[in-house]
Amino acid sequence: MGSETDLPGGVSPPAEGAFCCWCGRSAGSCDGAACRRALDPPRFCPVCGRRLRVLVTPSGMTASCGEHGPLAE
Amino acid sequence: MSRTLIAEAGEQLLDRREQLTLDQLAALAEVPDTSIPSLTALAHEVRLAWCGPEVEVEGILSAKTGGCPEDCHFCSQSSRFETPVLATPFLDADEVLRAAEETARLGASEFCIVLAVRGPDERTMRRILELVPLVRDRVGINVAVSAGILTDDQARRFAEGGVHRYNHNLETARSYFPQIVTTHSFEERFETCRLVREHGMELCCGVLLGMGETPAQRIELIGQLREVEPAEVPVNFLNPRPGTPLGDRPLVEPLEALRWIALFRLGLPSVILRYAGGREVTLRELQALGLTSGINALIVGNYLTTLGRSPEADLQMLEDLRMPIGALSKVL
Ligand code: SF4
Ligand SMILES: [Zn+2]
Ligand SMILES: [Zn+2]
Numbered sequence: 001m002g003s004e005t006d007l008p009g010g011v012s013p014p015a016e017g018a019f020c021c022w023c024g025r026s027a028g029s030c031d032g033a034a035c036r037r038a039l040d041p042p043r044f045c046p047v048c049g050r051r052l053r054v055l056v057t058p059s060g061m062t063a064s065c066g067e068h069g070p071l072a073e
Numbered sequence: 074m075s076r077t078l079i080a081e082a083g084e085q086l087l088d089r090r091e092q093l094t095l096d097q098l099a100a101l102a103e104v105p106d107t108s109i110p111s112l113t114a115l116a117h118e119v120r121l122a123w124c125g126p127e128v129e130v131e132g133i134l135s136a137k138t139g140g141c142p143e144d145c146h147f148c149s150q151s152s153r154f155e156t157p158v159l160a161t162p163f164l165d166a167d168e169v170l171r172a173a174e175e176t177a178r179l180g181a182s183e184f185c186i187v188l189a190v191r192g193p194d195e196r197t198m199r200r201i202l203e204l205v206p207l208v209r210d211r212v213g214i215n216v217a218v219s220a221g222i223l224t225d226d227q228a229r230r231f232a233e234g235g236v237h238r239y240n241h242n243l244e245t246a247r248s249y250f251p252q253i254v255t256t257h258s259f260e261e262r263f264e265t266c267r268l269v270r271e272h273g274m275e276l277c278c279g280v281l282l283g284m285g286e287t288p289a290q291r292i293e294l295i296g297q298l299r300e301v302e303p304a305e306v307p308v309n310f311l312n313p314r315p316g317t318p319l320g321d322r323p324l325v326e327p328l329e330a331l332r333w334i335a336l337f338r339l340g341l342p343s344v345i346l347r348y349a350g351g352r353e354v355t356l357r358e359l360q361a362l363g364l365t366s367g368i369n370a371l372i373v374g375n376y377l378t379t380l381g382r383s384p385e386a387d388l389q390m391l392e393d394l395r396m397p398i399g400a401l402s403k404v405l
């Protein structure tokens with residue numbers, strides 16, 4: 001984990017979490033930086049690993065977990 | 074050899090205003106890399122002569138994401154593949170209106186509402202038909218819709234309901250289509266394209282390059298696009314999606330992407346040729362070159378499930394190229 005890069009939509013993925021928000025595996029079992037593809041929104045909740053509800057609009061995006069709410073803006 | 078081919082094509086398209094044959098396009102597809110700048114320069118001239126300097130800007134919104142029963146092998150929204158995209162139901166009218174307003178603020182003249190469905194059921198038809206006039210009248214933007222395969226009656230209702238342009242992609246050549254989709258046929262797509270035009274909507278009919286098709290199949294596809302007579306052709310490059318059957322395919326190389334942009338312009342001189350998905354990862358630093366290789370429209374901002382580069386960067390690119398933003402229609 002630990003990509004601090006801001007996403008174009010203004011959403012910053014949390015730096016630390018139990019799960020990788022790009023591939024959904026538990027933190028440490030993947031290389032978070034490598035999981036992240038260019039211009040993909042985060043897809044998994046860093047707290048519980050569930051898939052996020054992602055809303056992509058022309059000039060932004062939001063991502064939220066059914067359990068843990070929206071990813072921090 | 075290449076110089077003669079390119080010069081002949083120029084004379085035919087610019088002086089005599091005649092289309093090239095598919096054989097001519099196939100020969101042009103084989104020019105060496107060193108001739109690509111001449112090929113793209115001709116494509117740019119053809120675009121200016123047939124369409125003018127304006128660039129049409131469009132925004133798109135996935136209004137119903139994922140959970141699609143079809144199996145298009147490139148698509149992260151198919152329910153047949155395990156992908157990270159969570160299915161979400163139809164957005165409410167306010168969310169769609171907000172996105173349309175964002176789009177209009179970016180200078181776009183077209184807003185496309187896209188749904189991940191095989192085709193619209195009656196409930197979806199009604200929702201779309203409510204949304205179209207609402208967005209058009211409140212936001213003052215042309216509304217396009219992409220909702221899959223249509224029946225004759227559905228195409229008529231969309232046309233009467235004010236849908237300006239309907240998007241339905243051929244994606245790939247007829248001969249390669251069965252490798253990419255097994256849940257519906259190329260003919261079904263072709264028929265929807267025909268219905269769209271028959272009922273008086275503009276047809277937006279896109280392609281997706283880089284799925285393993287051969288150069289000959291790309292030329293074949295240009296021929297099939299000519300048959301459906303689209304107003305607009307969005308050119309997508311495969312951005313391989315994790316979990317899909319094409320998830321491990323390599324990207325199209327930047328110079329090849331430019332070669333094929335030029336060939337699509339030379340083959341379809343009058344269409345609105347739009348930069349669409351995958352251009353950022355495929356072309357990287359060469360994105361501006363697409364606009365001097367035949368592209369005369371772009372999708373601004375984000376895509377359906379992936380992000381684009383910043384709208385400011387695209388608008389700056391157009392300004393730097395001295396290409397004014399304008400609404401286009403097919404000129405014939
Ligand atoms: S029909 Fe559209 S949404 Fe459904 S799988 Fe094919 S490309 Fe994806
Ligand atoms: Zn990961
Ligand atoms: Zn969660």
